[in-house]
Amino acid sequence: xxxxxxxxxxxxxxxxxxxxxxxxxxxxxxxxxxxxxxxxxxxxxxxxxxxxxxxxxxxxxxxxxxxxxxxxxxxxxxxxxxxxxxxxxxxxxxxxxxxxxxxxxxxxxxxxxxxxxxxxxxxxxxxxxxxxxxxxxxxxxxxxxxxxxxxxxxxxxxxxxxxxxxxxxxxxxxxxxxxxxxxxxxxxxxxxxxxxxxxxxxxxxxxxxxxxxxxxxxxxxxxxxxxxxxxxxxxxxxxxxxxxxxxxxxxxxxxxxxxxxxxxxxxxxxxxxxxxxxxxxxxxxxxxxxxxxxxxxxxxxxxxxxxxxxxxxxxxxxxxxxxxxxxxxxxxxxxxxxxxxxxxxxxxxxxxxxxxxxxxxxxxxxxxxxxxxxx
Numbered sequence: 185x186x187x188x189x190x191x192x193x194x195x196x197x198x199x200x201x202x203x204x205x206x207x208x209x210x211x212x213x214x215x216x217x218x219x220x221x222x223x224x225x226x227x228x229x230x231x232x233x234x235x236x237x238x239x240x241x242x243x244x245x246x247x248x249x250x251x252x253x254x255x256x257x258x259x260x261x262x263x264x265x266x267x268x269x270x271x272x273x274x275x276x277x278x279x280x281x282x283x284x285x286x287x288x289x290x291x292x293x294x295x296x297x298x299x300x301x302x303x304x305x306x307x308x309x310x311x312x313x314x315x316x317x318x319x320x321x322x323x324x325x326x327x328x329x330x331x332x333x334x335x336x337x338x339x340x341x342x343x344x345x346x347x348x349x350x351x352x353x354x355x356x357x358x359x360x361x362x363x364x365x366x367x368x369x370x371x372x373x374x375x376x377x378x379x380x381x382x383x384x385x386x387x388x389x390x391x392x393x394x395x396x397x398x399x400x401x402x403x404x405x406x407x408x409x410x411x412x413x414x415x416x417x418x419x420x421x422x423x424x425x426x427x428x429x430x431x432x433x434x435x436x437x438x439x440x441x442x443x444x445x446x447x448x449x450x451x452x453x454x455x456x457x458x459x460x461x462x463x464x465x466x467x468x469x470x471x472x473x474x475x476x477x478x479x480x481x482x483x484x485x486x487x488x489x490x491x492x493x494x495x496x497x498x499x500x501x502x503x504x505x506x507x508x509x510x511x512x513x514x515x516x517x518x519x520x521x522x523x524x525x526x527x528x529x530x531x532x533x534x535x536x537x538x539x540x541x542x543x544x545x546x547x548x549x550x551x552x553x554x555x556x557x558x559x
Contacts, residue, residue, distance in 0.1 A: 233511025244523030341366035454503015
């Protein structure tokens with residue numbers, strides 16, 4: 185029996201190490217401290233607008249997440265930023281891994297690699313008392329124990345794998361999920377706003393993932409590579425941060441037949457909170473949430489669309505992608521922090537979802553998925 189009534193939340197996509205190393209954010213700081221430190225910075229559009237840090241995750245009871253490594257290879261004349269060689273991209277992801285290890289040593293985070301580790305960590309969070317602003321237990325003013333955030337390691341975009349042989353090394357280091365593509369053309373697959381057949385190296389990568397028992401994250405795959413990947417890969421799939429093209433037309437989102445394909449394979453889709461993925465017609469770097477009066481309730485439209493396609497509530501969850509290169513300037517108006525995910529249960533109740541449905545959407549659907557696929 186859980187020791188509290190505030191829902192546990194599983195977030196299937198957070199770029200924590202990218203924020204730590206590329207944005208130079210100390211994610212152990214309080215959110216207000218990070219924002220003040222960035223107050224006069226102009227190097228990135230989201231400076232001073234961040235929403236994610238470990239204290240806010242604890243306050244919002246985001247106790248389990250999928251945390252990423254990411255490093256794009258951008259060869260000569262490539263139009264997207266990245267590293268000039270796969271070796272440099274690999275080195276970047278290894279630095280990100282070192283940051284996660286440092287967070288483990290500090291007691292801030294704990295890795296989830298096996299079903300037993302998952303079960304222990306979920307039970308820990310279900311039994312952790314609700315904290316007052318993440319600092320105090322509900323029944324005293326004594327500082328609450330710092331419950332670590334559990335994380336399952338995922339690689340967003342496979343460009344950094346110098347060879348397919350590097351995948352097993354990464355698996356041994358804790359990598360359990362992989363999305364072969366990100367934006368644009370890639371070494372192993374083609375992603376958002378790109379196209380073309382799946383490269384031969386990508387086919388080999390999928391077969392190696394099958395052998396290792398890894399999760400294929402189909403997020404970001406271009407339409408052609410999505411269908412090709414499902415033909416080749418026979419293991420578990422999910423879409424960690426993937427909304428509905430019907431509600432926000434753009435190839436970054438999935439069409440209904442793609443959503444159904446994920447459902448038919450027993451997968452779960454995580455709903456993302458980037459405004460460009462939530463509403464139609466968003467103009468990057470020009471539109472503002474005020475232009476659409478965008479609220480968190482919009483994500484419930486996407487949740488409901490997936491549930492209608494599935495005929496049940498078991499194939500949708502949360503995969504925020506918060507601080508994935510954007511901040512409050514590109515988010516719902518009523519969302520200031522990742523902790524505001526706790527407003528979703530009431531929004532779902534208002535739509536007629538049951539408490540069992542809500543628990544599934546907030547955390548249990550992804551946890552049940554992982555319990556089936558982790559060794």
